[in-house]
Amino acid sequence: MTRYLMTKLIEAFIAIWGVVTIVFFVSRILGDPAVLLVPVGAGQQEIDNLRAALGLDRPLLEQYFQSLLSMLKGDFGISFQHTRPALDVVLERMPATASLAGLALLFGTLIGVAAGAIAALMRGTVAELIVMVAALLGQATPTFWLGIMLILLFSVELGLLPTGGSGTWLHYILPGLTLSVFVSASIARLLRSSLLDIMREDYVRTARAKGLMPRTVFFWHIARNALIPVVTMIGIIAGELLGGSVVIETVFAWPGVGRVIVQGIQAQDFPVIQAGVTLVAAIFVFVNLLVDLLYGVLDPRIRRG
């Protein structure tokens, strides 16, 4: 188990290093921020001065290793737009993104697990049909459009909830609901098919042949095994939520990391892009590490490696 953990940790570090590298080089292709930052009508001299001040005139590889070193110290540079540490700009916005994604993941998983279990246990009934149709629709609906439609209904037509922004718990309802629909749809479909597969397994018949009560058979022999793919799915969904934050935060004017990244891209603010994307990737890698560990607990077959 210790070896398993060590391997996973090393893999996580390599993955984050890879992300940092990708982001560094890709963001350099974005354009020259100095051109955007100097006042209109400034001469080449001023641009060059600014480039030198920002360290953008040095060779690319030198900049790369320099920024790797600084990043290890937690220094992602100064944001060009906000003229303060980029990491601070991003970290400030982190709680908003994390709380929204966490909320959606929590409620979405609960609803998805309940719906998936109902669909599997009530096979062939109207309940299964309703759950499956809802889940299919939920999976096919683009979250940003669903968000707009919910705003149209609850904010514009009914005037019940704010159209965007943050501050009170009321602001969480629409974006949270939007993301939960996506989460629960994916989980419900996967859990249903996983449960139906496991119910046909030979070891479930063995469990029943032992005279175990149906409750024991369901929780210890069926659900216990059916949850394993769901755990993997939660890791994938966490990535989609973090990546999708750039879209959903735009829809709901949500002051999170996603919006900061989008704004950073528009302003070619390298330090903010770098800090934002690295942070999101680090969180995602961490979530997947947890998922892997949980997977190891749930499935003894993969624990050895």
Add this chain to the structure above:
Amino acid sequence: MKSFLSALLRSRAGLFGFVLVMLFVAGAILAPYLGLASPIRSSLTSRMVAPTWTGLFSPGAHPLGTDELGRDILSRILYGSRTTLLIAAGAVILGGAVGTLLGIVAGYYRGIVDRILMRVVDIQLALPLMLLALLVVAAVGASTQNLVIVLALTSWLRYARIIRGQVLALREREFILSAHAIGAGTWRIMIKHLLPNVMTPVLVIATLELARIIIMDAALSFLGLGVQPPSPSWGRMLADGRVYITTAWWIVTFPGLAILLTVLSVNLLGDWLRDYFDPKLRTAR
């Protein structure tokens, strides 16, 4: 083929998906011949006309209304589907080809090639796909060609991982071993023996990826990083129409419905293909 078709006809969901996909493809191909209003030319006299179904076939009809510049929404949706389907299909083919090839190579050679490839996959997986796409599109510019490449970039690893696993299992099977024994060359084994045996999973993954890519393409253009105006695109229509949500609900509603129906139909078809060919793929992602 015959049993395939009869199975398709028996599955209501699969058939529904299939028919809907065909309708969308037909709509996209036939858009210029349907006598629709121009999707690009604005008309200030007919701005934000609500959907009307009276006089549906008269030349000035706007069954789904018009947008803030007076352009017919139905026409923009149909023309938008051309771009969307073109980009999505291109990305699926490119991503599928690259991913399948790399998966076969990694599974066949194993060892160091396999380890490097899987490490690259892991690194890329650490970056949420949407962020990757956003960053790269912003960097290289949002042309049709670039979008295809970027979306393929988010897609190849799905194929690579699953196909690699399949090839690892296949290479121990008798027919591959015997191909070795009679001295068949490496490329010959890969193209003639391995490739045909992984085409089924490739087809299934491709269909499911198509749905994911359509949504991601729409999301990128929603953020202003899709095909550039004046070409109509679904995501852009949503982004632009969002401003007028209080006065003209139809501008933002119908393009979204178009995305939903397209993705739904592709998903239904993909699910059915998966269940028909290889139910085991359900949990392999």
Add this chain to the structure above:
Amino acid sequence: MAPLLDIRNLTVVFDTPAGTVHAVNDVSYTIEEGETLGIVGESGSGKSVHALSMVGLIARPPGRIVSGEVYFKGRDLLKLSQRELFDLRGKEIGFVFQDPMTSLNPVLTVERQIAEPLRRHFNLSKSQARERVVELLELVGIPNARERIGQYPHEFSGGMRQRVMIAIGISCNPKLLIADEATTALDVTVQAQILDLVRDLKKKIGTTVIWITHDMGVVAGLADTIQVMYGGRIMERGPVDTVFEDPRSAYTWGLLKSLPHGGKRGTTRLYQIPGNPPNLINEPIGDPFAPRNTFATERCLRETPPLQQVEGSVPGHKAAVWYDLREELKKQEAKV
């Protein structure tokens, strides 16, 4: 004394989209306490389905018990409530299934899987159950039992897993142990070891055993009574030695002929029964084996023969035939 198990006219069908599958047709037999009954048949003969259905282990729907009574220690199992069946399974009737790889839960420890029936039926504490688990594993011949109880099925070899399955089956000292193709997935040496173990266990704990298999050879070395099933019906039944020596059903005869005999290796080609297993979707009419039987008469196709005592053979030797196999074989020999 009343028999331990008394099955009367059991008929089981499956309602499938392709039609009603007649899996078990009017099966009746008894088994005495302490007896070992070997049931032989190919897949689709109803040998497994009838055993699973009597304790409620087939999925209903699509399975459906059309008629019959199954008396076990005087009670009709088919009339028991769900709750009574839960109490019976694992405790009074133990099961050992085919393929220990898929029949054991991959994510639970061996200890937990063996302890489950003990804790369920006897309310044992965790430590009491553990002692019994160790005892059981030693009984089925697993070395270092105490160290291995915390392991998972994938850490055991195929033969060892089958021993674990047997330990589960006998954990509550059931009156009746039903083994369904319990050695099919194992290679021949391991299979022999498991059969030795079962014979040994029978001596030690004296359980009544129903051993379901497609392999005549397995039954020969294990069972007191053999029962041959085909197309959901009993074709022939009797003491093992008698049936092997003097089969009266053409199907039993075919099965015996297709067995390889030691010593005569290579001298004759193995016999193969011609034709295909029956399509059970058709309404069962006549002798189910008749279409594949070269000795079948017109009557065999129309009318189902009852399972009757064979005239001139030992008591308990029964066959369901319209023809006289000995006469037919004599005729055939004369022709050659």
